Every structure is written in structure tokens, then in C-alpha cells.
Amino acid sequence: MSVHTGSTAVFQIPDQEVTAAGCSNAWCELSAVVTEPEVVAAVAFGGVIALLAFAYVRDAEAACRGERRRVLDERDAFEAFADRVAEMDTVTVPTDSTPSGVPAGALGGVGSGGNGVTPGGGPTGSDVTLRRVLAAYDDTVLSLSHYRDEYDETATESLAAELGPDAATALATDGGLSSGAKSALVDRSRRAADARDRLAGAIDEEIAELSDRETTLSGIDRRRQRLLAHMEGVRADRETDAAIDVWNRLAELERECDELAAERQRSLDDPPLTPGLDDDPERTFYGYLYGPTDGPRYPVLAQVAELADRIRADRDGVGKRIAVDG
Known part of the structure; x- marks a missing residue:
């Protein structure tokens, strides 16, 4: 898709089929992301308590860094073109x-x-x-x-x-x-370079948010693991009390996931840059970043969903253990 100069848009986006993004709440499209058997695994007590890989967020960050590099290359290219034209005779x-x-x-x-x-x-x-x-x-x-x-x-x-x-x-x-054409080419080339510079800054903001979200998710996951490990270390006469405590604390972690998803939803509703494109104006920045990738359109929400499902599976396992012990 070609994007013209002026206030209507700031960068070009390759033609491709755009994924629908009408997301009205934090969990509206997550069921499709986390329904594959390999995505959700119930906890196996007495076995290895595995760390989540957070691949969605890490892949998204890598994609953003690659796109930022290309955007900066385009910025430099337009600046160089403007310099070349500025030196030409009219x-x-x-x-x-x-x-x-x-x-x-x-x-x-x-x-x-x-x-x-x-x-x-x-x-x-x-x-x-x-x-x-x-x-x-x-x-x-x-x-x-x-x-x-x-x-x-x-x-x-x-x-x-x-x-x-x-x-x-x-x-x-x-x-x-002509002198008029030269002036226009130089001016618009520098504006195209400035637009890329702003876009790179917006991508920097997204990279920083992805890093923050991964840190938060990792912290929640570590606490989940510690709770499950605690279950395996208590004395037999304390197992039921410990299981109830762990069950309640896992519920708190699940609520933290809900809050994290809501925070990310607010970010999606207020992107750092909103180019004036016609398709889904509330999501164009994120569609631009993640539409071309093989991963989910909303990687943070998908990652939160994966962790929340793991926590729910853990709670189900603890609940069954309470029922058996009770």
C-alpha cells in the first residue's frame, strides 16, 4: 500500500490481508490463541514445574527491533536523497x-x-x-x-x-x-525522514513496554512456581492447609493477570503513534507491527492468556488435591 505525503499518513505498509482487530475486552480473542494442547499444560505434582518461555512477547520484541532498524534505514535514505537533490542545479x-x-x-x-x-x-x-x-x-x-x-x-x-x-x-x-520542484522534493524528503524518526520513537516505546510486560509476567510465573514447589515440601499433616493457602494465592496471581491484560488493553486503545490509515484506526500501529508476523496480532494479551491458563490449570490441580486430602 502506498502512503502519500501530508497529514493523512506517515509510512508505507506492504499490502497484505489484515487480521480483524475488533477487541472490546481483554480476553475477546484469546481463546483462539491458547486452545492448542501444547499451549496449555496442567501442573504435574511431584514432577518438574516448568518455566514458561514467553515466546510471544520475545518474538514480538525481536520483530519490533528489526522493524525499527529498517525504519531508521529509510530515514537515513530520505535524508541522503534530500541532500543529493539540494545540491542539484535547477x-x-x-x-x-x-x-x-x-x-x-x-x-x-x-x-x-x-x-x-x-x-x-x-x-x-x-x-x-x-x-x-x-x-x-x-x-x-x-x-x-x-x-x-x-x-x-x-x-x-x-x-x-x-x-x-x-x-x-x-x-x-x-x-x-525547477526551483519549485527542487524545494518541494527536498522539503518532502526531509518530512518523510522526520516521519520515520517519529515512527522509530514509537517503536522504541513499544519495545520498552514489551520488556516491562515480560518482566511482570516472569515475576508472576516465578511466584507460581514457588507456590507449587512449596506444596511438595510441607509435612503430610499440613498438606491440606498448605494446599488451601496455595489455591488462594494462585487466585491472586490470576487476578494480577486480569489486571495486566486490562493495562495492555488500555495501551492498545492509546498507541504511541496513530497514522491516518483507513483500516481499523484504533489498531493500525499494532497491526503494522504484528500483522506481518507469524505470531498473534496481540502478543502481550496472548502471553497473559497462556500464563493465566497455566495458573487456572494449577488451581484445578490443587483443588483436586484438597478434595482428595479432605
Whole structure:
């Protein structure tokens, strides 16, 4: 999907099927995430009490770090393109030049037969200028390893999508790099770089939140393990009392999971960046980050669900033990 300049959006997102994200409460879509047998395992007393791996959150953090690196690469590329264009000479636009309205695709013929070529067959000065603009864009933005593969756009298509179709139109209409077109290209390229910088900052916030959530989840899981280990260390005449205490404390851990899910839901409702895209405006930032991944669209909620289900399984096991001992 191409995203144009201005206030409507700040970055491009590759075309792909978007997962529905109408999540009205903290547990609305978690059942699908944690119904596989290998995800939920009941506690086996007397056996090994396993740590949860928290793979959803860790994979999400890795995905965010990779995307942040690519966003910063794009920022640097647009800054470099702006610097290259700023150094180029401009051409004088004839007063009778065609008004704006030439399709951006007209640039595709620059340098080819019948367009921008002198009667003798050599390129005109304006054609050379246009070649230099497109070459600069190709050497900077389109040189990024991921850019062509993800967006599958020519230099002119990408330039029009990123910097506005009117900027590409002006180049085609003016027959070269006029002072107005140069100013627009430089200004919009720097704005595209600034937008990427803001996006990288928002991704940094998400990375920090993922780290905090993992720390909290790990703390809950460690307490769960200590409670279960305590069950195995009590004397036979104290087993029932210990089991009741553990059962109640596991209930407290489950409530902490509920609170953690509610906190994350509030974060989803107030993302650090809200690009003006039409599909599901309340979730676009997280859809942008996690939609392309193989993991769940809401990795923190999925991870909380996994831990909460483990705790519930533990409580069921403790409850059965109380019933047997009682």
C-alpha cells in the first residue's frame, strides 16, 4: 500500500490481508490463541514445574527491533536523497509550460525514445537533470535491501507515493528540476525522514513496554512456581492447609493477570503513534507491527492468556488435591 505525503499518513505498509482487530475486552480473542494442547499444560505434582518461555512477547520484541532498524534505514535514505537533490542545479521553467496535471507515469519515459531528447538524438539538459533525480532516488531510498521487495514500485511510482504525485507531476510538467520542484522534493524528503524518526520513537516505546510486560509476567510465573514447589515440601499433616493457602494465592496471581491484560488493553486503545490509515484506526500501529508476523496480532494479551491458563490449570490441580486430602 502506498502512503502519500501530508497529514493523512506517515509510512508505507506492504499490502497484505489484515487480521480483524475488533477487541472490546481483554480476553475477546484469546481463546483462539491458547486452545492448542501444547499451549496449555496442567501442573504435574511431584514432577518438574516448568518455566514458561514467553515466546510471544520475545518474538514480538525481536520483530519490533528489526522493524525499527529498517525504519531508521529509510530515514537515513530520505535524508541522503534530500541532500543529493539540494545540491542539484535547477532549470528555468518556460512561462508557457503545461499546467500541473501530467500523470506521474509520464516520468517513466524520461530518457527513453521520444521524450526529453533533442532532434539530433542526444538528451536535453532537462532530461539529464531528471535522470539525476531518479538516479539519486534509486541510489538512496530504493537501494535499501527491503524496499523493492516489499513495495514493488518503480522509482517514479515510489517517488510519487512517498513525496506526493504532484511532486512527480511537477518534474514531468516542468521538463526538469525547477526551483519549485527542487524545494518541494527536498522539503518532502526531509518530512518523510522526520516521519520515520517519529515512527522509530514509537517503536522504541513499544519495545520498552514489551520488556516491562515480560518482566511482570516472569515475576508472576516465578511466584507460581514457588507456590507449587512449596506444596511438595510441607509435612503430610499440613498438606491440606498448605494446599488451601496455595489455591488462594494462585487466585491472586490470576487476578494480577486480569489486571495486566486490562493495562495492555488500555495501551492498545492509546498507541504511541496513530497514522491516518483507513483500516481499523484504533489498531493500525499494532497491526503494522504484528500483522506481518507469524505470531498473534496481540502478543502481550496472548502471553497473559497462556500464563493465566497455566495458573487456572494449577488451581484445578490443587483443588483436586484438597478434595482428595479432605
